[in-house]
Amino acid sequence: MKSMPARVRTRPSKSKKHSVQAIVAALFALLVIAASVYTFLYLKHDPTLTDLRGRLLGASTLHPLGTDHLGRDVLTRLLLGGGQTLGYSLLALGAALVIGIPFGLIAGYKRGWVDKVFMRIADGFLAFPDTIVAIVLSGLLGAGISNLVLAIVIVKWVSYARLVRSTVLSESQKDYIRIARTNGLSDARIMTKHLLPHIAGHVLVLASLDLGKIILLISSLSYIGLGAQPPTPEWGAMLNDSRPYFQSRPELMVYPGLAIVSVVLLANMLGDYLRDRFDVKKEVQP
Amino acid sequence: MILSIEELSIAGRERTIVDNVSLAVREGEFMALVGQSGSGKSLLSQSIGQLLPPNLHASGRIVFEGSNLLERTSKEMRALRGSRISYIFQDYQGAFTPFRSIGGHFDEYQKVHGEKSASVRKTKAAAALESVGLDAALLRRYPFQLSGGQLQRAAIATSLLLSPRLLIADEATTALDSVSGHRVLELLVAKQKETGCAILFITHDWRHVRRYANRLSVMKEGRIVESGGKHRILDHPQHEYTRKLIDAAPVLSRSLKSGLEEETP
Secondary structure, eight states, X not given: OOOXXXXXXXXXXXXHHHHHHHHHHHHHHHHHHHHHHHHHHSOSSOTTOOOGGGTTOOOOSSSTTOBOTTSOBHHHHHHHHHHHHHHHHHHHHXXXXXXXXXXXXXXXXXXXXXXHHHHHHHHHHHTSOHHHHHHHHHHHHOSOHHHHHHHHHHHHHHHHHHHHHHHHHHHTTSHHHHHHHHTTOOHHHIIIIIXXXXXXXXXXXXXXXXXXXXXXXHHHHHHTTSSSOTTSXXXXXXXXXXXXXXXXXXXXXXXXXXXXXXXXXXXXXXXXXXXXXXXXXXXXXX | OOEEEEXXXXXXXXXXXEEEEEEEEOTTOEEEEEEOTTSSHHHHHHHHTTOOOTTOEEEEEEEETTEEGGGSOHHHHHHHBTTTEEEEOSOSTTSSOTTSOHHHHHHHHHHXXXXXXXXXXXXXXXXXXXXXXXXXXXXXXXGGGSOHHHHHHHHHHHHHTTOOSEEXXXXXXXXXXXXXHHHHHHHHXXXXXXXXXXXXXXXXXXXXXXXXXXXXXXXXXXXXEEEEEHHHHHHSOOSHHHHHHHHHSOOSSSOOOOOTTTSOX
């Protein structure tokens, strides 16, 4: 009775690959964040200062990635744009989580008519594709990154609510929830202390996979002019700005394009790793 | 009389599952409720703690310590559940929230029932575990680190933690082999002697009834068909259904004696 078998964790090789990916991703993310912070704190160049005499310059020690069509330093704009894109993506994701998680938690735990009403509301939101909502909102409220974030939140929270609800539905049938109730714990306490930690893993995985999609969405909507407005440095907007100079200075489009690709990849790698880490099957089997 | 159920009916939208049941549990006794699966005995036990699924409605009276539980608010019921009335179920493996330590459960139950001092909670938790024969060091462990037997004892310890007056054991031994089943019951009876709590034991296993119960009620299709002292019912069943149930009990001989002659007065 006394001896306790240690928990043996055998990982398949696939997840080992993912943990290597995760380390690479984490290092890269740290590098990007450090560079962004550095640029933010020690601005060498004003990212919005136009200098028409120094436009479309090639790489030099003063401008490591050259200047754009208005003579603004590309590296500064690229790094600050990263902060913009990532920051707004995380903001949108966070807001979607804050709305979606309690919504799904209550619907799944209370069941009955509460669940029915909540889920019909969610279905209503699900009916709109994200791009349409973004376009409609910018039509109604004007183009701008805050409206874009709003549009993303409106579309994205539903998937979290649904995920949380379905997990809670199955989980709250289990005996430990029943026993928590028979021992006099309140519904709020059961939801926050006994159910929420269980679903956190699932939500984190979906969120990290979504992060890439949201970054893409913000960039692409900024590219067509619905998101960040000039002169704000934003990757999608930078792509759009450099479009007329693609023939003469293709690298002006390559830089922000590469930045978007790598950050989206990074977010997906992180998602893969987290999915392995929080594998539901592994959690259930001791 | 600690619990008295009077004319209790439990009904869904279409049909009545428990029909006009009356049942009494006396202070400190071991009362068995016997019946086939689907006879409504689990629902009956759930209605005592207002734990019925939302689509079912209970009517009648459930008088516990002098007040009708069906009229209590859900907040008042929360305060009762776990402290005055507690439950034991058959699944010990899933009795604890997987990502919380055993001690965390003990601590939380005491906290929600008003024990403010952390050191008192800790001492009580350790004492509760030791009283069921477990090491207090297990408090720091997680559910998956305990063996089935340890979980079983720990689950019983949580139910008895706040010295309830009524312990409802809903098929508590059904999933266990007969040796473990008897061990759990021995433990329950020993704790009952210590604390004087009443036990409402819901089962379909006659062997346990014969060995441990003081009184029993037989339930069939939502009605109580026969109630009385153990010896009376086992030796002289009045109702046809009780006779059938006793005949169907898995024993080698065709009769199942109450064991009256084996007992020392």
